[in-house]
Amino acid sequence: MKNKFYQYIQDLQDSITTKLETIDSKAKFKQDLWKRPEGGGGRTRVIENGAVFEKGGVNISGVHGKLPKSMQVYFNVGVVDFFACGLSLVLHPKNPMVPTVHANWRYFEMYDEDGSIIDSWFGGGQDLTPYYLFEDDAKHFHQTCKTACDKHNPEFYPIYKKRCDEYFYNTHRNEGRGVGGLFFDYCKTSDDMTMENWYNFVTEIGNSFLTAYTPIVEKRKDLPYTKANRDWQEIRRGRYVEFNLVHDKGTLFGLKTNGRIESILMSLPPHVQWVYDHHPKPGSEEAKLLEVLANPKTWA
Amino acid sequence: MKNKFYQYIQDLQDSITTKLETIDSKAKFKQDLWKRPEGGGGRTRVIENGAVFEKGGVNISGVHGKLPKSMQVYFNVGVVDFFACGLSLVLHPKNPMVPTVHANWRYFEMYDEDGSIIDSWFGGGQDLTPYYLFEDDAKHFHQTCKTACDKHNPEFYPIYKKRCDEYFYNTHRNEGRGVGGLFFDYCKTSDDMTMENWYNFVTEIGNSFLTAYTPIVEKRKDLPYTKANRDWQEIRRGRYVEFNLVHDKGTLFGLKTNGRIESILMSLPPHVQWVYDHHPKPGSEEAKLLEVLANPKTWA
Numbered sequence: 001m002k003n004k005f006y007q008y009i010q011d012l013q014d015s016i017t018t019k020l021e022t023i024d025s026k027a028k029f030k031q032d033l034w035k036r037p038e039g040g041g042g043r044t045r046v047i048e049n050g051a052v053f054e055k056g057g058v059n060i061s062g063v064h065g066k067l068p069k070s071m072q073v074y075f076n077v078g079v080v081d082f083f084a085c086g087l088s089l090v091l092h093p094k095n096p097m098v099p100t101v102h103a104n105w106r107y108f109e110m111y112d113e114d115g116s117i118i119d120s121w122f123g124g125g126q127d128l129t130p131y132y133l134f135e136d137d138a139k140h141f142h143q144t145c146k147t148a149c150d151k152h153n154p155e156f157y158p159i160y161k162k163r164c165d166e167y168f169y170n171t172h173r174n175e176g177r178g179v180g181g182l183f184f185d186y187c188k189t190s191d192d193m194t195m196e197n198w199y200n201f202v203t204e205i206g207n208s209f210l211t212a213y214t215p216i217v218e219k220r221k222d223l224p225y226t227k228a229n230r231d232w233q234e235i236r237r238g239r240y241v242e243f244n245l246v247h248d249k250g251t252l253f254g255l256k257t258n259g260r261i262e263s264i265l266m267s268l269p270p271h272v273q274w275v276y277d278h279h280p281k282p283g284s285e286e287a288k289l290l291e292v293l294a295n296p297k298t299w300a
Numbered sequence: 301m302k303n304k305f306y307q308y309i310q311d312l313q314d315s316i317t318t319k320l321e322t323i324d325s326k327a328k329f330k331q332d333l334w335k336r337p338e339g340g341g342g343r344t345r346v347i348e349n350g351a352v353f354e355k356g357g358v359n360i361s362g363v364h365g366k367l368p369k370s371m372q373v374y375f376n377v378g379v380v381d382f383f384a385c386g387l388s389l390v391l392h393p394k395n396p397m398v399p400t401v402h403a404n405w406r407y408f409e410m411y412d413e414d415g416s417i418i419d420s421w422f423g424g425g426q427d428l429t430p431y432y433l434f435e436d437d438a439k440h441f442h443q444t445c446k447t448a449c450d451k452h453n454p455e456f457y458p459i460y461k462k463r464c465d466e467y468f469y470n471t472h473r474n475e476g477r478g479v480g481g482l483f484f485d486y487c488k489t490s491d492d493m494t495m496e497n498w499y500n501f502v503t504e505i506g507n508s509f510l511t512a513y514t515p516i517v518e519k520r521k522d523l524p525y526t527k528a529n530r531d532w533q534e535i536r537r538g539r540y541v542e543f544n545l546v547h548d549k550g551t552l553f554g555l556k557t558n559g560r561i562e563s564i565l566m567s568l569p570p571h572v573q574w575v576y577d578h579h580p581k582p583g584s585e586e587a588k589l590l591e592v593l594a595n596p597k598t599w600a
Contacts, residue, residue: 030576032577046576046577048575048576055574055576057576172555172556172561173561234571238568238572241541241545241572242545242565245541245542245545245546246545246546246552246555252546255472255546256472261472261473262576262577265542265574266576268538268574269574270573270574270575271534271571271572271573272538272541272571272572272573272574273570273571273572274355274565274568274569274570274572275348275570276330276346276348276355276357276562276566277332277346277562
């Protein structure tokens, strides 16, 4: 399974970066191969200063070895060997009318002393962070997620949509990071689902990413915007930074377990502002966004 | 003691904001009074878009009531009443040749059921974060810290200087946040020091702040700078954000114990950049700064 899924994310990275370069038309992804001293490594691809994408990364990694101490505590296990691989992407478009997107699909294995798998699971999701709310975009993104989920189990979409709203939430601001999407974790063998079933589900979601996101980019990338729109985008990006550095488990794990810093922090936006006690005008487009972030909606 | 120290920080806030307004000559501090629902409140003073200070806050607060659960765990105590007050300041100058500065002086009390003090201590410090390293500035700042410390105990400066280097450290980057200063905490009654002695020490440091920082501002605020200097400043400010959101105990406590978010996050810089895998040219002024941040120096 680990080889099959690692092959899958390699291919997916290729198809996603190829398509994004076509859309951008100006910038190309810069590739960095890196090795983890304790075992494994990754292929980081970063795009910067594009016509459409101001900054973004589409990264894969596959790491293995002894489970780091902090993860032993987290998973409540002893000294065990592990393997983990995944694709993580974040795209920060230049035009404030185009939403930021994040996605991640990952697979994890732990082994006993004989090298037999003692536990394994899939995790992942994809979620949208607009600066200006186009309801059609949120509906399209969520409908694509729902269609992909429904092929496997009609209960998946409502559950994983709710988990996404709950996870990507800035508790210290009482607001969601964005309009959500899907978030799932610890997808393990059960009465209903074999690991093969989970593989089919996770790759279905991975394959739906470009369909979920790129039509929105095409539709909004040439819309006009003002300096005020751009300031608002940079202020909202500050909330994105707050979530990733204060709450996001993946980021904090990476930072505290000696991960490759530049690959982890490629998720941080290029230009960001913090303004003291900023509040948009009541009734404005900016205020309309905040309303939805404080009260997650049903989109599909 | 609590009334005496709270009076002191009120007066110190006045003298600091008055002096900074004089230096800035354009912007004034905007004051926000706030109340904490569970007891106490604060006086936040923020300056923005000044001629010298792009953003900064000089805040006092005095809060009391039942110790929040997360702090009970942290201090390893049960349900007790507490009182805490302090002054916190962060100043982000516009000109990249002027360093950012942070300072904090605080006092804490915990009570038994009868309202008797079961524990009390002072804490605080002040530290400098330059974007370009002027050795004279680091020396002046540290010498002022040392002179203030030496009046109370010649052992204080080396100990608190080292703690500052250790505390304001981005472990995930293997570099210091800045060139340090002083950091002390849990300053309690001992054979050598009564609480009155500690009060005299902490207020001596508080009184030294303007002497330590403002001559540096006056000396550098009109130096010319380029867009490249400014970009570097904004990239380095990203590291400041990383420290405050990932590592700083005060910030995380505030965010997780329902503190006043805008007063806590006034510490975040106004304009910030994250550039993927950024490295200054070997031998440049920028590289010289990184060298010192990775290897803290003796300045006084």
